[in-house]
Each structure stands twice: as structure tokens, then as C-alpha cells.
Amino acid sequence: MFILSIKHLKKKAMNICEDDELFFEKFLLSDDYFRENDDIEAVTFYIERKYSSKSFLNLIFYLMDNSGAFTNRKDLLRELRQLYKKRYYYGALTLGITQLEHMVVSFNKFEGRLHQKELIRLIKKTYPEEDSFYMNLHLEYVMCKFEHGKEIKSKISRHGIAHGGVDDHGNAINAYRCLILLGHLSTIISNKM
Template sequence: MYVDPFKNVDPFKNIDPFKNSPLLKTIEQNQKWIEIANQQQKNMDELVKPLIQHQKRIDEMLGPFREAQKITETFKKIADGFIETEEDIKTFKVAIVELGYPPHDTIDIPLLKKIARDYRDNGKEHVQEYIDEFMVSYYDEETIQEIGSEWEEKDHLKKRLPLLKEVIKANELKMYNLIVPSLLSQFEGLLIDAFKIKGHVNGAIQTILLDYLLINNKEDQSVLSFDNSIHRYYSGNILVSFAHGKAIASDISRHAILHGADTEFGKETVSLKVILLFDYISNAIEKLDAERVEAGRNAVNDYREENRRNNKKKKTS
């Protein structure tokens, strides 16, 4: 019987097909390089780790200083903004008076800045082209009614309220010829009542009282105050000198209008100027303290006494 000598024998047993293979050697070499690279990365991480931790500690230490620097930069920007706004307000004070309007503290700062910069960059003539339209639009009928409502709350205006209410009503009806002379007639009385003055009052005494109302007010001379500008406006427009037959220097000249020389005052813009000025003067009077009232009265007495001495000298000379 024939027996197969290779039966149950695996001819490929113990034979490694990749033994001494170049591919196997390449793979083994790459694995070694990978292991070396991994080890170097671990070594590098160990070296860098302290540096990272040190940097974190530095960042933690510098954190408050960096925040302080940011805060400082923020405050600087705010300060620069204030300086810029302050310059705009100064420009506006000059501009609005030259443009024929009294400044009023209800105007929005952004609009104030726009007018100031336009005036500074493009000149008075350019702003003059639109200032009337802007003012009557900004101080519209609703705003004038709000001003009138505030007048009703002021104690020092109580005896003038019947007239003032009619002024507001006349504004609704666009009866500007009634508003202008009605309010102009009240300015002198406002000042006289505020300082409790008796006797004859001329333009010089009005100027003295105006000084103590607006100029000699040390408590309210911030850049945001329009007192100096209002004083200049009142003196140059309400109290401006006037003579019949000569050119009228102001469209709200008290003397020219109340003495019948100016008859062209029945305009919305002229009415608005008088209303805004009256409101500002009224608000300023509300802030008067007893010390300034007494100082104003003393100044008027000194003026009158000096006048008496001068008149006496003239009579004896």
C-alpha cells in the first residue's frame, strides 16, 4: 500500500515570506524613527511646559496692568471727546449769537456740535442759509407749548401768566405781531421784580441788573452755561441803541419796536427769538440767590448815588 510521504505535512510551515524583505526593513526603520520622534516630542513638551506655565504666570501678573492700560486709554478717549465737545460749545456760543438767535440750553449736543463745526468749517454765510429753518423746526409748536407749561409752574411769573398764556395761544395761531411786543414789554419788569428795584430805571440800570443776573454768577460759569452769550445777545439786540429815521440794528430791538419805528417784526423767527430769550432770562432769575439780589441792588444804589453827585456838580458849575 502506497503511503504519501507529504500527507499531513504543511510545505509552507516555518517559512516567513517577509523574512529579509526590503519592505519589511523599511517599515521597521520608519517605526524606529516614529518612536524616536515621539520621544523627542515628549522631551520637547517637558522642556516647553515650564515656559508655558511661566508665561501664564506673567500674563496673570500683567493682567491688572493691561486692564489699567485699557481703562486709561478709554478715559483718554473720553477726555478727548470732552475737549472736542467743549471747543464745539465755545464755537456754538459765538456762532448762534452772530446768526441772530439767543442760545438755549434745551438744544441737543449732537446738533449743537454739527452747527458749530459747520460754522467753523464753512463760515457764517453757509450756516445762515439754513439756520432759520432749523430753529423753527427744532422749536416747533409742541416745544413752545412745553415752554409755556413750564412758565405756569414758576412763582416769579404768576402775575404775568395771563399775558404769557395768550402768547402761547398766539403762537398756535401764528399771530407773531402780537407775541413780539407783548413779550418785549415784559423783560424790564422781569429784571426789576427779580432785584426788587423801585424808582426810575434806565438802560444803564438794566445793564447792571443783567450783569448780576448773568455775568456775576460764579456758581454757573461752566462751559455748558450760556449766560455770557445771553448777556451779549440781550445787550446787543434788546438794548441796542435806536434813533428814528436811522437804520434799525436789531430785529428784536425793544426801543425800535415799542416806539413804533420797526413794524416788520411779525415773523415766526423773530417771535421765536423773543420767546427763547424770555425763557432763558426767566430760568436764570429762578436761580438767583439772596446774596446776588442784594449785590445787584447795592450796585444800582451806587450808580444812582454817583449820578446824583454828578448832577449836583453840573448844577453848581
């Protein structure tokens, strides 16, 4: 039954993103995935099998290291990598989500106090026009607003995690959603420099 769930997941993912080599990443990040369902164990198993491989982690951290955004943060990058390797997903997501903001701010050479509206403007400025899929995911899931005591739309909400509004975010799915965004943003920054 577990294998059937994984086959079902792959089939569902292919239906969402037909003929796209990044279909699983897009499926993983899409709103359709976030509906909790019976496949949650299969999704976690599949993600850990696919993404915790040494070659995938090496690629993402190579992209991040060479983006120019982490020149003075080598220790932080090393620690983030260890959190992923050891599957410490609460720590990986909490640290990783903050680095998305760092990358945007660093790339845009922003200085001073940063308000949410300004950060959203910088995010939109960072992503190329043809990359609206990932930009919208960044804005919709990472930058979504929350209020204490109310349901939060995203388990990778920067505000929700930083202010203690999300307490069940530490799993492979959420951590790798963040890592995929970090890797993609690193590629954008590298290409624009």
C-alpha cells in the same frame, strides 16, 4: 433746493458752535445769523418746524410759569402762549420783549422810575458771570439804541419795537429769538431763588 438750504444752515450752525447741545439756539441768536441771506426761507421753515412744536412751547412756558416772575401775570402768559401757537409773530414779539424787562425788574425787586442805564445794570446783575453769552445778546440785541430814520441794528430792539422804529420784526426768527431768551432768563431766575 429747500432741503439743501436747511442742511447748509445746520452745517453752518454746527461750525459756529461745535459740540454744543444748544448750538442752534446760539446760532439763531448770534450776530452771524443776522446777515440777511438766501437761507431766510429755510431758516424760517426750520425754526417753525423745530420750535413751534407743542413740547418746546410747553417747556418754555413751564419754565416761565415756574420762575416766580409771572405770579400775577397768568393771563398775560396764557395770551403770549396763544400768540406763539397761532404764529402771530408781531404780537408774540411785542408782548414777549416787554416781559424780558419785567422779569429782570421783578427778580431784582426794583421799584420806581427805570432809566436805561439802571435797566442795563439790573440785566448785568441778573445773569451769572459764566453766562456772558446770553447776557451780551440781551444787551446787544434787545437793549440796543435806535434813532428814527436811521438803520436799527436789531429787529428785536425793545426801543425800536416800542417806539415804532422797527416795522418788519414780525417773523418766526425774531419771535423765537425772544422766546429763547425768555426761557433762558426763566431758568436763571428759578436757579437763583
